Amino acid sequence: MPERAVIAARPAPLPDPSGTQPAQRGTSPDIALIGIYEISKILTAARRLEITLANVVNVLSSMLQMRHGMIVILDPEGEPDMVATTGWTPQIASQIRARVPQKAIDQIVATATPLVVHDVAADALFEGLVDLFEPVERAKVSFIGVPIKADTRVIGTLSIDRIWDGSARFRFDDDVRFLTMVANLVGQTVRLHDLVARDRDRLIAETHRLEKALTEEAGAEPQTAVGIIGDSLPVKRLVATARIVARSNSAVLLRGESGTGKELFARAIHELSPRADKPFIRVNCAALPETVLESELFGHEKGAFTGALAMRQGRFELAHGGTLFLDEIGEISPAFQAKLLRVLQEGEFERVGGNKTLKVDVRLVCATNKDLEQAVAKGEFRADLYYRINVVPLVLPPLRERPGDIETLARAFLERFNRENKRRLSMSDSAVAVLMRCYFPGNVRELENCVRRTATLAREAIISSHDFACDTGQCLSAVLWKGSAPKAAPANQPSPQPPAPVPLAPVPLAPIPLAREPLPMTESNEAAGLPPNCPGTAACTATSPRFTEREQLLNAMERSGWVQAKAARILNLTPRQIGYALRKHGIDIKRF
Structure with a gap:
């Protein structure tokens, strides 16, 4: 045997x-x-x-x-x-x-x-x-x-x-x-x-279904939504997609730069859905630490921690039957991502300090300006959570990609200002022309602030081009982004290119990423990684001066607190190269 x-x-x-x-x-x-x-x-x-x-x-x-x-x-x-x-x-x-x-x-x-x-x-x-x-x-x-x-x-x-x-x-x-x-x-x-494979397949199938429905019903309904202003093609497509998405309970991920109106679209999806008569609850995940965020979303029982004097319902409970909007979802910690995943998958959770399982029915809409795919590749964001929230992605275009909406938005913001302040201001064509030439890196939010600031300081009933900060050299966009406005070129000639950045011998200075440090004083927007037409008005006089190698080096050292390694990162050099440059220009190191 x-x-x-x-x-x-x-x-x-x-x-x-x-x-x-x-x-x-x-x-x-x-x-x-x-x-x-x-x-x-x-x-x-x-x-x-x-x-x-x-x-x-x-x-x-x-x-x-x-x-x-x-x-x-x-x-x-x-x-x-x-x-x-x-x-x-x-x-x-x-x-x-x-x-x-x-x-x-x-x-x-x-x-x-x-x-x-x-x-x-x-x-x-x-x-x-x-x-x-x-x-x-x-x-x-x-x-x-x-x-x-x-x-x-x-x-x-x-x-x-x-x-x-x-x-x-x-x-x-x-x-x-x-x-x-x-x-x-x-x-x-x-x-x-x-x-992960099932989530991916479900995401693809849902996307195809929505695309098919959008193709079949495009133009069947008026392409407007409450609170959304714009006549450009990208906005019309987004509104049409939002109308179709709102009919289901699928999770929506709104993506786009800061100031593009992600919260506005989240509210529009809620108001166009069958849940419109239920609560719309919003939470900024980046504004709260992890422990506070857990209590805000899930609630807590009496005595769960110091200061918990009474039971408190979380945002998930408050949004039961309605929509929960999680802004800046890409900023939550990996530990909290695991807790959030269970709620999204099972619809169940426990309050902080409690042992009773609660079940909720919530439509989830998330928003982020972070590259989640790169975060998943680096292990900073869970792949399973990414597939849960990215069922229907909507990408909101920046304002520079839909310049036709600038005039409509500006006049709408001015009308809102008039209602709030009981005034009767209007905007001239020359003022609109100034706005049309602006770059607006802050998108719709920056445009609204620009209109409100100009309307507040306007001396006459009609706002002209001279009322804008660009005319007096106080353009906040130019100060923030250290941009320089190019001179207007004839209609039959291309706009002149900005000058090249000043090198720091023997190694050229590399552009400094916006996300890591405040922008250095460079002589062109191109060196700073920004479009050359920011702020984009010929009237703007806020230009950056030319800086020598020594001045750029001193500026980096001052910003880094005279730490050579940090200054090297700012200038994209090695610490040894920073040391050579300091000795070359005779700069003494400050000791603290």
Whole structure:
């Protein structure tokens, strides 16, 4: 009778007939710990699942001296859907799938327990497949297989084979224990890949459905929404999409630069939806620390922390049946992302300090100006949360991409100012022309502030071009962005290019990113990474002076508190180059 068991008895160690050393007393604890560590690194890497599983098998074969490892992942019908072995490549994937020991795999899946076969040559489960295991002379080949589980369901198997001398029994219980741990890790990884794949497929299907509905119903309804002003094509398309999206309960992610009106579109989606008579609750995630944000969203029980004198409902409870708008969703911490994911997935949560599970029905609308794809790649934002909130993405264009809306928005803001202040101001065509030439890096918010500031300081009933700050050299946009206005060129000639930045010998100064530090005093917008027409009016006199190498170096040192390493980062140089430049220009280092 062939020897077959779940876990074999403990045998004595034997020398390896092939010259290698697989006949040790099972897998030693040190080797097992190192193997688990290396396998965990492989499973957390961002690769295709087939390649990840093949790398796991390679570790089992190389580090742990296990021969011919194989991972088989089953499809819903129980057939091998994915097979990874030592030396797996996409070219030989179909050939490997045809050589799976199906009977042994079926027994492991049916019993959901490990399987140990001491001699595959004498076992009926491997009839016709003995050549797969390459037996060594005077030695026997044993098979060890364990189930791969996701929760309680068997989704595949992990198997290896070992060489042992048939004259004595070999210890397999340590190998079974180790392979079971590896199989648990593999099962969780496969489950995570399946969840991400299903979310991605659902996102694609939802996007296609909405695009189809938008194509069919474009122009069927008036392209206006409460509070949204604009006649440009991008705005009309967004409003049409918002009308269709509002009918469902799908999560919406609003993306765009700061000041483009993301909260306005979130409110419009709520008011166009069947939830319009329910609450619209908004939360700025970047304005609150993590502990306070958790209490704000989930609420807290009395005595949950110091100062919690009474039970308080969270924003999720307050938004029950309505819409919850989470602004700056990209700024929440990874720890809080996991807590938020459960609410979005199950609709359940507990108040801080409580143990009662609450269930809510909330339509989620999120907004961010952060590159979430890059944040996911860096590990700063969870991929599963990204797919949950990015069901229907709406990208709001900046104001510079829809200049036709500037006049409409400006006159609407002036009318609102007149109503609030009981005045009767109007705007001349020359004033509108000034606004049309502006760049507005702050988008609609900056345009509104510009109109309100000009209307507040206007001395006459008609606002002209001379009433704007650009005419007196006090344009806030120019001061903020250190821009320089190019001279107007004839209609038949292109606008002149701004001068090149002044280099700091021997290494040229690189542009300083806006997101890292305040902009340095450079002689052109192009050097600062901004369009050359900011603020874009010929009347604007706010221009940046020319700075020498010494002055640029002094400016960087002052801004960095005379820390050479920080000044080097500002100027995109190395600390050694900063030291050379300081000595060259005779600048003494200030000591604090």
